[in-house]
Amino acid sequence: MRTVPGRLRPRSLRTRLVLIATVLATAAVLVCQATGLTLMRSWLVGQVDDRLTDFRPPEPVYRDIADGTAPAHRPPPHETLPSDFRVYFYDADGRLLPASLGSGRGEPHLAEDITARDPADGRPATVPARDGGGSWRVVADSGPDGMRAVVALPLDSVEEATSKLLWFSLAIGAFAAGGVMLLGGAAVRLGLRPLTRVEHTARSITSGRLEQNVAGTSPDTEVGRLGIAFNTMLDQLRAALHRKDRTERRLRRFMADAGHELRTPLTSLQGFAELLLDDPDMSPARRREAHELIAQNADRMSRLVDSLFLLAKLGDAPTTEHGPVDLLSLAADGIAASAARHPDRRIALAPLGAGYGADPAELDVVEASGDPHQLAQVLANLLDNACTHTPPGTRLQVRVGSLRAGPRTGGTDRPGRTSTGPPLPAGTPAQVIEVADDGPGLTPEEAQQVFDRFYRVPPAPDALRDSGSGLGLAIASTIAEAHGGRLELDTAPGAGCTFRLLLPASGGT
Known part of the structure; x- marks a missing residue:
């Protein structure tokens, strides 16, 4: 950016504040002094006017002036004029007479001829001095036989006092500006x-010390509030940087896990394809077996890619459809679909209170708001997870109902409960689907990782051998958070697992 020649450089805030305060203080002092000076001058001139209007030449003086018996510039013997007064007389024709009363240095510059109305009687006026500077205050008065007199007083004392006060005001202004x-x-x-x-x-x-904060902040001052806002901004910035670091670490781990998961079926596909190409005389039985293994690995890779795509899609557009969902019907449909995939499992449908000794006959319609397809996928993932990781004969139960968030009912954090979503405020009404089993449960270390992508819990003895891709619970948790809810796990070794999907209720329960 080019600098304009001759342009003043911007000053600091401190300099601008000092200059503004100096200008305002000096201007205030000068305005006050100018007002006082004007009032004092007006008062002094008023005093002169009072002296002029109070003085009237005696009638004998008019006769002596008219007869020419009074000496010029000297008072008559029978009358002594006050100090500084000058009196000039005009005849009946308005001509200035040479005779005048009073003496002293200087005299006013008066007109040689005046009319009957100019100047008006009793109205003081200011006229310049005849010689040199200064001015006089004059007032006209009518006498006998049409004669008129003009009484004058010099304004030297007024101007001298005004000048001294002016210089004093300027000195005070300069002193105030410097102070x-x-x-x-x-x-x-x-x-x-x-x-x-x-x-x-x-x-x-900016030099890299990101953990510093502004000290001594107080909400009572503007700078203190600025410091509080600055500290809040720093806290948010540090939290964002930490989230960014965690996201980058999780992304690197995710890419490594995804590459590892995809490498296995790809390697199998490549191996069996090369086997078919290298051995054209392979027996039909072995060829069929190779084709089946290729199909199985291709299906596994396809399901893995679909899960990864779904996770990415959920991050971009959490819910594609939002409307009322009957959780009881959703649970019934999910149990039917799971029974078709796992015919050896028996899954019961019960009210939410069944886990606390309630009568199973108390099942009622429970309606929540969300995407029915995504919520059905959550339930399907939870049921598949339970059927996969529990031994045969384990009792499975799907419970549906409403609750208010709390440590005992669910929705808040407590020891033995795991979730990746934030806890709901205590007392928040929520609609719930639980998938519970009485299997071997999980250790605290396993429970902390159960919602991580690609994490697989070691299968229980006699459990289903296909442990999946390790993305089912991660997908279910992501869908729950996208609906403003929470997916959590209550478990302990030997106490089974209870996965609980909580969706915020639209009204109180």
Whole structure:
């Protein structure tokens, strides 16, 4: 950016504040002094006017002036004029007579001829001096036989007092400006010390010290509130950086796990395909077996890719359809579909209170809001997980109902409960589907990783050997969070597992 020649460089905030305070203080002092000066001059001129209007030449003086018996510039013997007064007389024709009363230095510049109306009687006016500077205050008065007199007083004392006060005002203004500049600079520097701390903290953070905060913040001052906002911004920035680091680590781990999972079926596909190509005389039985293994590995890879695509899609568009969902019908359909896939399993449908001794006959319609297809997939993943990781003969139960979040009922954190979603506030009404089993349960270490992508719990003895891709529970948890709910696990070694899907209720329960 080019610098404009001759343009003033921007000053600091401290300098601008001091300059503004100095200008305002000086202007206030000068305005006050100018007002006082104007009032004092008006008062002094008023005093002169009062003296002029109170003085009237005696009638004998008019006769002596008209007869020419009064000496010019000297008072008559029978009348002594006050000090500084000058009296000039005009005849009946308005001509200035040479005779005048009073003496002293200087005289006013008066007109040689005046009319009957100019100047008006009793109205003081200001006229310049005849010689040199200065001015006079004059007032006209009518006498006998059409004569008129003009009484004059010099304004030297008024102008001298006004001049002294003016110079005094300027000196006071200069002193005030200097004092405000010196003391104001110190006061502004002291007042901006918290802002300076914010500046130093910001510089330290830019140099890499991200854990620093602004100290001494107070909500009672503007700078203190700025410091609080700055600290809040820093906390959010640090939290975002930590989330970014965790996301990057999880992404690297996810890519490594995905590559590892895809490598196995790809290797199998490549191996069996090469076997078919290298041995064209292979027996029909072995050829059929190779074809079946290729199909199985291709299906496994296809399901794995579909799961990965679904996870990515859930992150971009959490819910494609949002509407009322009957959780009881959803549970019944899920149990029927799971029975078709696992005919050797017996899965019961019960009310939510069945886990706490309620009568199974209390089943009732429970309606939630969400995407029915995604919620059905959550239930299918939970049932497949239970059928896969529990030994044959394990009792499975799907429970449907409503609750208020709490440590005993669900929705909040407590020892032995695991979830990747945030806890619901205690007392929040929620609609619930539980998938519970009385199998061997999980250790705390296994429970902490059960919702991680590609994590597989070691299968129980005599459990189904195909342990899946390790993405089912991760997908279910993602769908639950996309609906504003939570998927959690209550388990302990030997106590079975209870997976609980909680969806926020639209109204109170």
